[in-house]
Amino acid sequence: MARPDRESLKPYTALxxxxxxxxxxxxxxxxxxYLFHEFEQESDIFSVLVFEWRWREKWxxxxxxxGSWCYLAASMIVLFIPLAVRLLGYDLRGTRPRLVFQTLPxxxxxxxxxxxxxxxxxxxxxxxxxxxxLGATPxxxxxxxxxxxxxxxxxxxxxxxxxxxxxxxxxxxxEAGMWVLRGTAAAxxxxxxxxxxxxxxxxxxxxxxxxxxQLGWDAxxxxxxxxxxxxxxxxxxxxxLILVARWRAVAAYMACWAFITACSRVxxxxxxxxxxxxxxSANYCVPLAVCLCWHMCRRAKSDQQNSNSEDRGARDEx
Amino acid sequence: MSHNRPAVSHRSPVxxxxxxxxxxxxxxxxxxxxxxxxxxxxxxLIWKDATQLSNPPGVNSASGEGGPVISPxxxxxxxxxxxxxxxxxxxxxxxxxxxxxKRTKELTLDRGVHNRDxxxxxxxxxxxxxxxxxxxxxxxxxxxxxxxxxxxDGVLGAPVxxxxxxxxxxxxxxxxYDGKKLTFDRDGDIxxxxxSGTSWTAPSNTPFVNVNTGGFEDSPxxxxxxxxxxxxxxxKMFRSELSDGVWGTGVNLQPSITGRFLSNDQGDPFFxxxxxxxxxxxxxxxxxxxxxxxxxxxxxxxxxxxxxxFHWRLIWTGDPARExxxxxxxxxxxxxxxxxxxSADGGQQRTVDAHSGPYQTSxxxxxxHHARLRDLAPDTQYHATMESDGDKSQEFWFxxxxxxxxKLGLIFGGDSRSDQSARQQVNHMIAELVEKNPSILAFAHxxxxxxxxxxxxxxxxxxxxxxLTVTAKGRLLPIxxxxxxxxxxxLFDEVFAFPDGDAxxxxxxxxxxxxxVTLNTNASAAGDQRDWLAAELAASRPRYRWLxxxxxxxxxxxxxxxxxxxxxxxxxxxxxxxDLVCEADGHVVKRTVPIRNDQHDPSGVVxxxxxxxxxxxxxxxxxxxxxxxxxxxxxxxxxxxxxxSADELVCEVIALDGKTMDTYRRPPxx
Numbered sequence: 001m002a003r004p005d006r007e008s009l010k011p012y013t014a015l016x017x018x019x020x021x022x023x024x025x026x027x028x029x030x031x032x033x034y035l036f037h038e039f040e041q042e043s044d045i046f047s048v049l050v051f052e053w054r055w056r057e058k059w060x061x062x063x064x065x066x067g068s069w070c071y072l073a074a075s076m077i078v079l080f081i082p083l084a085v086r087l088l089g090y091d092l093r094g095t096r097p098r099l100v101f102q103t104l105p106x107x108x109x110x111x112x113x114x115x116x117x118x119x120x121x122x123x124x125x126x127x128x129x130x131x132x133x134l135g136a137t138p139x140x141x142x143x144x145x146x147x148x149x150x151x152x153x154x155x156x157x158x159x160x161x162x163x164x165x166x167x168x169x170x171x172x173x174x175e176a177g178m179w180v181l182r183g184t185a186a187a188x189x190x191x192x193x194x195x196x197x198x199x200x201x202x203x204x205x206x207x208x209x210x211x212x213x214q215l216g217w218d219a220x221x222x223x224x225x226x227x228x229x230x231x232x233x234x235x236x237x238x239x240x241l242i243l244v245a246r247w248r249a250v251a252a253y254m255a256c257w258a259f260i261t262a263c264s265r266v267x268x269x270x271x272x273x274x275x276x277x278x279x280x281s282a283n284y285c286v287p288l289a290v291c292l293c294w295h296m297c298r299r300a301k302s303d304q305q306n307s308n309s310e311d312r313g314a315r316d317e318x
Numbered sequence: 319m320s321h322n323r324p325a326v327s328h329r330s331p332v333x334x335x336x337x338x339x340x341x342x343x344x345x346x347x348x349x350x351x352x353x354x355x356x357x358x359x360x361x362x363l364i365w366k367d368a369t370q371l372s373n374p375p376g377v378n379s380a381s382g383e384g385g386p387v388i389s390p391x392x393x394x395x396x397x398x399x400x401x402x403x404x405x406x407x408x409x410x411x412x413x414x415x416x417x418x419x420k421r422t423k424e425l426t427l428d429r430g431v432h433n434r435d436x437x438x439x440x441x442x443x444x445x446x447x448x449x450x451x452x453x454x455x456x457x458x459x460x461x462x463x464x465x466x467x468x469x470x471d472g473v474l475g476a477p478v479x480x481x482x483x484x485x486x487x488x489x490x491x492x493x494x495y496d497g498k499k500l501t502f503d504r505d506g507d508i509x510x511x512x513x514s515g516t517s518w519t520a521p522s523n524t525p526f527v528n529v530n531t532g533g534f535e536d537s538p539x540x541x542x543x544x545x546x547x548x549x550x551x552x553x554k555m556f557r558s559e560l561s562d563g564v565w566g567t568g569v570n571l572q573p574s575i576t577g578r579f580l581s582n583d584q585g586d587p588f589f590x591x592x593x594x595x596x597x598x599x600x601x602x603x604x605x606x607x608x609x610x611x612x613x614x615x616x617x618x619x620x621x622x623x624x625x626x627x628f629h630w631r632l633i634w635t636g637d638p639a640r641e642x643x644x645x646x647x648x649x650x651x652x653x654x655x656x657x658x659x660x661s662a663d664g665g666q667q668r669t670v671d672a673h674s675g676p677y678q679t680s681x682x683x684x685x686x687h688h689a690r691l692r693d694l695a696p697d698t699q700y701h702a703t704m705e706s707d708g709d710k711s712q713e714f715w716f717x718x719x720x721x722x723x724x725k726l727g728l729i730f731g732g733d734s735r736s737d738q739s740a741r742q743q744v745n746h747m748i749a750e751l752v753e754k755n756p757s758i759l760a761f762a763h764x765x766x767x768x769x770x771x772x773x774x775x776x777x778x779x780x781x782x783x784x785x786l787t788v789t790a791k792g793r794l795l796p797i798x799x800x801x802x803x804x805x806x807x808x809l810f811d812e813v814f815a816f817p818d819g820d821a822x823x824x825x826x827x828x829x830x831x832x833x834x835v836t837l838n839t840n841a842s843a844a845g846d847q848r849d850w851l852a853a854e855l856a857a858s859r860p861r862y863r864w865l866x867x868x869x870x871x872x873x874x875x876x877x878x879x880x881x882x883x884x885x886x887x888x889x890x891x892x893x894x895x896x897d898l899v900c901e902a903d904g905h906v907v908k909r910t911v912p913i914r915n916d917q918h919d920p921s922g923v924v925x926x927x928x929x930x931x932x933x934x935x936x937x938x939x940x941x942x943x944x945x946x947x948x949x950x951x952x953x954x955x956x957x958x959x960x961x962x963s964a965d966e967l968v969c970e971v972i973a974l975d976g977k978t979m980d981t982y983r984r985p986p987x988x
Contacts, residue, residue, distance in 0.1 A: 037879070039875065039878070039879035039880060040939070041877070041878045041879050042877075050934055050936070051736055051769075051933065051934050052736075054369070054934065057934075057936055057937060201840065201841050201842040201843070201845075201882075202842075202882065204842040204844070204845055205842055205843055205844040205845070205882050205885075205886070208842070208844040208845060209844060209885070220845070220846075221842055221844075221845025221846045222846075224845065268885065269885065
């Protein structure tokens with residue numbers, strides 16, 4: 001395989017900024033939810049430590065708060081250090097600065113986020129979420145939280161791969177990063193799709209609130225249940241499509257839909273729930289990154305073809 | 319004396335706890351009343367969930383602890399090995415939620431020697447211990463001797479050697495005194511001596527001829543009735559029964575103890591009795607030079623075999639004045655399951671067929687039976703017996719709700735999912751409250767019965783423990799269940815006799831002027847449930863003086879974020895002037911100020927509860943305006959006792975120690 005030149009990978013740097021912004025938003029969302037909100041609460045990690053492992057509350061709270069503070073700090077470092085470096089004209093391309101200011105913070109974010117998911121899964125006893133329908137049995141279901149929140153872990157991992165792929169240029173890492181983005185976007189949609197098919201009661205409430213508040217439509221729960229099943233089916237279809245095809249429209253639709261559903265929390269619970277839009281930044285930024293990437297690849301390919309045809313034209317000239 | 323154990327370890331003895339005081343008192347009362355059903359009808363007793371007591375700065379440390387005993391004041395006493403030359407006696411007080419506070423040294427006896435094996439006489443006036451000290455009154459006759467110190471207002475006096483008859487040149491330790499007889503160990507054998515003060519008969523090992531086998535026997539702990547003895551033998555605990563004045567050889571307790579943190583070696587057992595909910599304290603091996611104090615709670619592991627009814631419960635989800643569901647379980651499916659019911663005023667006995675089936679996930683090993691009792695008379699006492707294929711339960715009784723307007727009570731609580739010991743204590747307390755206050759009609763449970771709703775084992779344990787709410791006189795307290803976020807899956811419906819796929823929201827009338835609405839926070843709050851609630855409240859408000867609601871996830875939380883109830887139900891509560899809303903999930907105690915339009919408003923709705931029936935408790939969050947005075951929030955296991963009369967509603971928070979943490983009163987709305 002031919003080693004790509006630096007110019008061919010340049011478009012990917014735009015993706016890096018998008019993903020850094022997404023990481024920062026996610027960090028802000030986590031910090032608001034677990035540290036600053038009026039109804040600041042503890043994460044599932046705290047709950048596991050106190051209720052399952054019987055830690056003292058203050059120690060568990062200290063660990064939980066420290067984890068959230070570090071999450072916020074790491075996400076700010078990921079965005080603002082490269083930004084400052086760029087604005088000040090310094091060079092962050094060396095291996096060590098990248099390790100300190102990008103890779104390590106991103107590894108921390110990925111690990112803490114994974115622990116949050118693991119704790120949530122553990123608290124749900126590994127199978128059914130608490131809202132699972134009556135009659136649903138564990139062996140028919142999957143640990144949904146690993147799917148529905150996978151983009152939150154995939155985001156920092158993809159950013160690590162892409163950051164290290166640009167300088168020096170490494171096409172395989174770019175490819176791996178893209179597959180992480182596509183895979184976790186698909187998993188997120190599968191998770192939410194299955195939740196919708198199960199008629200997650202909060203989703204029903206979001207739909208009812210949106211219909212009532214935004215459209216003035218006094219819909220019934222049965223109508224919304226039907227719509228929710230439709231939405232769930234579409235989510236799963238999109239998840240499959242983003243894995244098997246390279247259609248920009250699919251990725252763009254997923255980004256838009258994920259943003260709309262994130263905003264539905266605000267529609268339902270007012271601006272106090274804005275942090276929920278932030279904390280879900282990976283859900284819409286990851287498919288958006290995939291869309292942008294495909295778009296840039298297509299444009300680069302098109303430019304290349306134009307350039308080749310111009311070359312051929314020049315050679316054919318007498 | 320030390321045999322093959324580390325220098326710091328050893329022995330134990332007897333008496334009753336602070337948080338556990340109520341449990342113990344009830345257990346003793348039950349024993350005195352001959353309530354052998356606690357163990358006899360429930361199969362083999364297992365000491366379950368062995369776990370270390372609180373680590374630093376609580377009971378255990380990196381060094382070695384042993385000889386646990388509960389004092390009459392409810393404090394935990396034990397010894398702690400400072401180093402090879404010094405062992406000190408320590409004390410830890412209950413922290414109010416089933417745990418222990420930071421330990422403190424017993425300074426009276428702190429002389430840089432080995433002091434160990436604390437024990438209190440049954441009347442709490444004398445403190446016994448073993449010591450190598452030579453400077454106490456009476457000196458020392460060699461090695462460890464047993465000493466006694468008077469206790470005045472909880473303060474230890476000067477220790478006195480029990481004398482040369484009891485104490486010899488060897489090591490005497492592990493004292494246990496029942497008021498007449500001192501049982502102790504001497505150089506690896508168990509002896510007893512009768513007397514008091516410094517006057518004792520010559521120690522005899524005759525009753526222990528089968529116990530003293532040549533191994534190293536020590537640390538006798540004898541039950542209240544004097545029929546069962548736990549003791550240590552070569553770093554294992556054994557159980558022995560008294561027969562014709564002689565103790566049996568003893569059976570290794572190891573197979574009867576289960577727990578996540580159980581090690582292979584234990585010793586120094588201390589227990590009060592073997593009933594359900596009792597606690598066994600002991601020390602266990604931690605690492606080559608260290609022991610730590612642990613406890614395990616007694617639970618019936620094996621339920622009755624065959625079609626013997628157990629897990630009995632009475633459920634109110636319909637019209638409590640005329641209907642009730644009497645439910646029980648059996649191990650085998652059986653063929654004919656009936657409830658035999660008769661009114662206490664001499665009415666004819668009725669036989670009611672039960673609806674039966676196997677619990678899902680049970681693999682056919684556990685079967686539920688629900689007998690729907692209809693056409694009951696209001697405000698009437700009924701006697702009921704459950705019968706499955708000829709196997710009968712004991713006879714219970716219950717009372718239907720009144721049809722006349724009179725004073726009545728209700729117990730509310732939530733979250734009983736992950737602290738079984740506390741759950742059992744709370745259930746004992748509920749039984750006692752109902753015994754003392756017959757006007758209490760029912761027990762409204764706000765959800766999170768167990769940690770994992772799909773675990774039949776956990777449900778089975780909860781049902782075991784729920785039986786502890788039965789009063790000493792056999793009264794069944796009806797339960798009004800709400801579903802919590804941990805109660806997922808179909809077992810909740812099967813336990814509480816809801817139809818398959820039921821939405822789990824309903825309303826019951828506890829009297830002609832009291833209505834309790836139960837909601838399901840696991841279902842959509844904005845959809846059909848909201849429509850039903852709006853219609854229910856609109857219809858009920860004009861008819862009922864007191865309108866109450868209960869559900870799991872709070873609208874005005876003390877520690878978490880609000881659930882969907884805040885957006886969708888609170889406006890209805892305010893529109894229809896609900897009098898009291900009971901919430902759970904937070905694991906604290908709370909009572910909000912009256913709230914209307916998200917502001918403190920005397921005409922508003924008060925929200926109480928947050929769950930403390932048996933789950934680790936939390937400190938409430940600060941800065942939540944609705945909990946500021948005159949509202950309140952606190953820490954600790956509890957139940958809410960709600961009394962409703964024509965004049966006022968009184969809501970009391972009762973803590974595990976029986977004390978009232980909060981009282982709230984309000985007159986009826988005009």
